[in-house]
Amino acid sequence: xxDVTQTPRNRIxxxxxxxxxxxxxxxxxxxxxxxxQDPGLGLRLIYYSFDVKDINKGExxxxxxxxxxxxxxxxxxxxxxxxxxxxxxxxxxxxSTEARGYTFGSGTRLTVV
Amino acid sequence: xxxxxxxxxxxxxxxxxxxxxNCTYSNSASQSFFWYRQDCRKEPKLLMSVYxxxxxxxxxxxxxxxxxxxxSLLIRDSKLSDSATYLCVVRGxxxxxxxxxxxxxxxxxxx
Numbered sequence: 045x046x047d048v049t050q051t052p053r054n055r056i057x058x059x060x061x062x063x064x065x066x067x068x069x070x071x072x073x074x075x076x077x078x079x080x081q082d083p084g085l086g087l088r089l090i091y092y093s094f095d096v097k098d099i100n101k102g103e104x105x106x107x108x109x110x111x112x113x114x115x116x117x118x119x120x121x122x123x124x125x126x127x128x129x130x131x132x133x134x135x136x137x138x139x140s141t142e143a144r145g146y147t148f149g150s151g152t153r154l155t156v157v
Numbered sequence: 158x159x160x161x162x163x164x165x166x167x168x169x170x171x172x173x174x175x176x177x178x179n180c181t182y183s184n185s186a187s188q189s190f191f192w193y194r195q196d197c198r199k200e201p202k203l204l205m206s207v208y209x210x211x212x213x214x215x216x217x218x219x220x221x222x223x224x225x226x227x228x229s230l231l232i233r234d235s236k237l238s239d240s241a242t243y244l245c246v247v248r249g250x251x252x253x254x255x256x257x258x259x260x261x262x263x264x265x266x267x268x
Contacts, residue, residue, distance in 0.1 A: 079258075084165070086244070086260030087201070134200055142248060142256065145191045148200035 047071050050135050050149035057125050057156055065120045065152045067135030075138045076118040077146070078102075078110060080131040087134065093118055094140070125156040158183055160257045161247050167263040174235045178262045180245030181227045184255075189248040190221055190228045194241045195261065201244055204230075235266045 048069045057063050067076065078090040079102075089102030091110040099110060107129060109121045122129055132153050136146040163180045170176045182190075190207035205212065207219040207228050218231040228247075232239055242261040249255035 084260065087258040089256075132198070142189065143206075145193070145203040145206065145246070146201075146256075148202070150200050151198075153198075 046150065047147050048135060048137055048149035050133075050152050052152060053150065054153045055155070057154070059126055059156055061125050063122045063125055063154070065122075065133055065135075065154070067118045067120070067149055068116050069118075069135075069137045069147075069149075070116065071137050071139075071147055072115075073137040073139050073147075074115065075140060075142070076112065077136045077138075078108075078118070078120045079134045079136065080104065080129075081134060081151075082131050090120065090133075122154075122156075125154075127156045130154060130156050160184060161245060161259040163243075163245055163259040163262045165260060165262060167265050169265045169267060170235055172235055172237060172266055172268055174266075175231065175233045176235055176264065177229055177231045178243055178245075178264075179227050179229050180247075180259050180262075181225075182247040182257075183226070184247070184249050185223075185226060187226075187247045187249045187255075190219075191246040191248075192217075192219055192228075192230050193244040193246060193258075195244055196241050201258075204243070232264075235264075237266050237268060240264055240266045 077092045079087040093112045135149040192204040193201040194204045195201040211220040216233045245259040
């Protein structure tokens with residue numbers, strides 16, 4: 045099994061719909077992150093959580109919300125999806141030192157039509 | 158100026174060539190540095206950390222130049238399988254969240 049699992053892998057949704065992307069990890073890491081990736085723009089941080097009771101906005105949090113249900117689970121919601129939220133979404137984890145970098149999930153390819 | 162900048166490429170090199178990428182960063186207080194590899198439509202994977210004295214892992218050598226605020230990745234004897242996008246990551250230690258990803262450099266190794 046993968047260390048970081050994202051579901052779904054692919055999703056097409058309509059404008060205005062609510063959608064949740066889920067992430068679970070078996071690394072035992074405290075820190076979890078949600079990024080989106082668009083061609084030519086690299087990875088941009090949406091939200092991050094350093095432990096279960098800690099939630100922080102990243103550089104592009106507008107239109108998104110998150111929930112850290114447990115140490116191992118961190119979900120991302122789009123309350124009312126819009127077409128410019130079409131992107132590749134990655135969940136990642138790290139230990140508290142970040143000395144070994146991040147472990148990423150396989151990504152969710154989201155298309156909003 | 159972007160906090161972390163990379164030449165997007167693409168770099169097109171023949172098999173067996175040596176190729177080098179640089180990545181510049183703007184925050185002089187940055188503490189940790191990494192190179193990740195990302196295959197098309199796949200997740201980034203950690204390639205190597207970058208240590209102050211430079212470090213090597215097989216055909217890959219990473220170096221840090223604090224004075225000029227850049228890190229580099231050298232790939233020797235390029236293989237077709239090295240074709241990917243290489244992301245540099247810079248992390249500071251001053252308040253807030255300080256891990257920044259570069260947009261990546263694309264490498265194509267051709268037979």
